[in-house]
Amino acid sequence: MRAREMPHPLCCISIDCPGLGARSPAPDNPTPDPDGAGEGPSSAAVAGILCKWTNIGKGWRYRWFSLQSGVLSYSKIRRGDPPLVPEGSGGVRLIGRTAALFSQAAAASATACRKPRKPVRVVHLKNDVSISTEKLRDRMQAEGLDKSLIEDCERIMNSEFSEYHRQLKLRYEEHLNSISTFHQQLEEIDVEDLATSEGQLQLTKYDYSSSGHEKYNEYSTTESSDDVEKQELDELSDEDELSFFDTNECFGDSAITCASKVTASNDFDRISVMEDNHFDSKIMDVESQLEYQNMLLHIRWRKKLPDPIEKEKSVSLWSMIKDNVGKDLTRVCLPVYFNEPLSSLQKCFEDLEYSYLLDQAYEYGKKGNSLMRILNVAAFAVSGYSSSDGRLCKPFNPLLGETYEADYPEKGVRFFAEKVSHHPMLIACHCEGRGWKFWGDSNLRSKFWGQSIQLDPVGVLTLEFDDGEIFQWSKVTTTIYNLILGKVYCNHHGTMNILGNQQYSCKLKFKEQSLLDRNPRQVQGFVEDIKGTKVATLLGKWDHSMYYSLSDKILKSKGSVLTENSALLWKRNKPPIDPTRYNLTSFAITLNELTSELTEKLPPTDSRLRPDQRYLENGEYEKANAEKLRLENRQRMSRKLQENGWKPRWFRRDSEHETFHYIGGYWEAREKNKWEDCMDIFGEFPNDAMVVP
Incomplete structure (x- = not known):
């Protein structure tokens, strides 16, 4: 089924819960497709929750969308039902940000979601860093470097990442403060x-x-x-x-x-x-x-x-x-x-x-x-x-x-x-x-x-x-x-x-x-x-x-x-x-x-x-x-x-x-x-x- 072309930006929803992430294999170790299509680019699937126009009365509603092998399909989201992740795909990429409607269903089906989690973007960023570190470790081991040297390199990278994250946070706060100050100055000028x-x-x-x-x-x-x-x-x-x-x-x-x-x-x-x-x-x-x-x-x-x-x-x-x-x-x-x-x-x-x-x-x-x-x-x-x-x-x-x-x-x-x-x-x-x-x-x-x-x-x-x-x-x-x-x-x-x-x-x-x-x-x-x-x-x-x-x-x-x-x-x-x-x-x-x-x-x-x-x-x-x-x-x-x-x-x-x-x-x-x-x-x-x- 082809999705209707929407006139405004799509509202995308991601699932960062470990219970759902388990369905998606790690990027470094893709699960082979049983049909043998895992090596082609079309075997990778993209899934997530988008806003779809229904009618004038209901307007935009959340739907679970899945794109695999050039076929775009969607289905309704019911409370308590798990997402329909395409089976047999070489890898599923989840897009968007978490929606309140689906996060409740995801939390009910995944026990690992009971603990407080850090912000989604920070978790994804740290996952990328860990993946990069693992690739670097494999490369350095292949070069025959010492284990202690490899651990020092990983420690340096983690510290640099922490400093980079701190600098970004400070700049973000400065940006908010400057906007607030600008608004206050405009309030004082009442022509x-x-x-x-x-x-x-x-x-x-x-x-x-x-x-x-x-x-x-x-x-x-x-x-x-x-x-x-x-x-x-x-x-x-x-x-x-x-x-x-x-x-x-x-x-x-x-x-x-x-x-x-x-x-x-x-x-x-x-x-x-x-x-x-x-x-x-x-x-x-x-x-x-x-x-x-x-x-x-x-x-x-x-x-x-x-x-x-x-x-x-x-x-x-x-x-x-x-x-x-x-x-x-x-x-x-x-x-x-x-x-x-x-x-x-x-x-x-x-x-x-x-x-x-x-x-x-x-x-x-x-x-x-x-x-x-x-x-x-x-x-x-x-x-x-x-x-x-x-x-x-x-x-x-x-x-x-x-x-x-x-x-x-x-x-x-x-x-x-x-x-x-x-x-x-x-x-x-x-x-x-x-x-x-x-x-x-x-x-x-x-x-x-x-x-x-x-x-x-x-x-x-x-x-x-x-x-x-x-x-x-x-x-x-x-x-x-x-x-x-x-x-x-x-x-x-x-x-x-x-x-x-x-x-x-x-x-x-x-x-x-x-x-x-x-x-x-x-x-x-x-x-x-x-x-x-x-x-x-x-x-x-x-x-x-x-x-x-x-x-x-x-x-x-x-x-x-x-x-x-x-x-x-x-x-x-x-x-x-x-x-x-x-x-x-x-x-x-x-x-x-x-x-x-x-x-x-x-x-x-x-x-x-x-x-x-x-x-x-x-x-x-x-x-x-x-x-x-x-x-x-x-x-x-x-x-x-x-x-x-x-x-x-x-x-x-x-x-x-x-x-x-x-x-x-x-x-x-x-x-x-x-x-x-x-x-x-x-x-x-x-x-x-x-x-x-």
């Missing part, structure tokens, strides 16, 4: 953190020069937890635990020219460029630098949620269904145990955690590097999904007219969002950064499949840079599995098209997870120019990192290690030191932080002032459930309010594109603390509120 620091430190003067230090003191303390540790901005760029030793991280201007080869020198060049840019007078003058450094001393974000006041009660979906049997489904209120202390408005801003990628994209565009600009935009579009990993609870559904603001001076972003429609539920947002603006509205269409629910986002996200370049894309489908039984988890899948109005566009494919998939959560795509030519490829995982290669070859990934001269674009931040049961990221923990200074400046519609969400964060679950029921009863009146002509306060629908745009005025009203025209949506619902003038 990504330096690039992140650049994105956080390159502030323009208008970001922080108008309102002085009073603007930033409102974030310095928190009244929800007195014992929460404060986090310095210097700690925002800690080193990540994972390093890719075979991947060069390159963010320099020479990225275009290093398509075929990315070297470590680019990283150090990038460091010097970052230092020069940071202190460049065109970006930041001396006065602004001093003001910015003083600002850093005042901004401190919390690092964990407050300790819960009450002990959380266990709740299951079945008990909830049992308690609501016979009730109107439209009036069933889910307990807060299924929520996380964030609203959907705050979740929108959580997608901008890695906004430094857009800062880098803006800088690349100013230097004329449009390709690196769209690569950073693509990495930003993927990075927003990383926070969904392990998030099993749903955010609070905002009330009609509910808003959320986020002013992060150290990131250089100001974000604002408002719920502009209740049926269908629409959320509009607007964000301003360093040289760019980001806006969009979103809606979700859900499909329930019994054990899972599919969420299809509806809406377009728009990114516009100050130089006029615009990118637009839509989010991909999200599916949540095991809603009834099993561990709940989510996956993102579909195609994301990032369309640009100038030179480049990008297409990303979020791989759909399957039962047999060994590399889930993978994202793969490419960048093409206006002629349709692929100029770069991207590959990564939406919950970990993204890489690119400036070639049209598809990158290949095995686990989390990439090759093909790929360079790092984005990598997920480390999880918080004190994880919560909601699996919030360090950035998400800061989104609902409320201080006394900030309370005085917020409108009555801000999500931070929502009582049920605040009670849940503080661990007051009974109060949170009561407030959630009250607010949901009030929310049912919002549809009638919207039918009577209610309009959002800060956004207007564009009749041409059917999208909501920010009309301005919020931050000006915040400075003057003018919120007279804002309803107290979290208070008692007045009767005259149903009439809209």
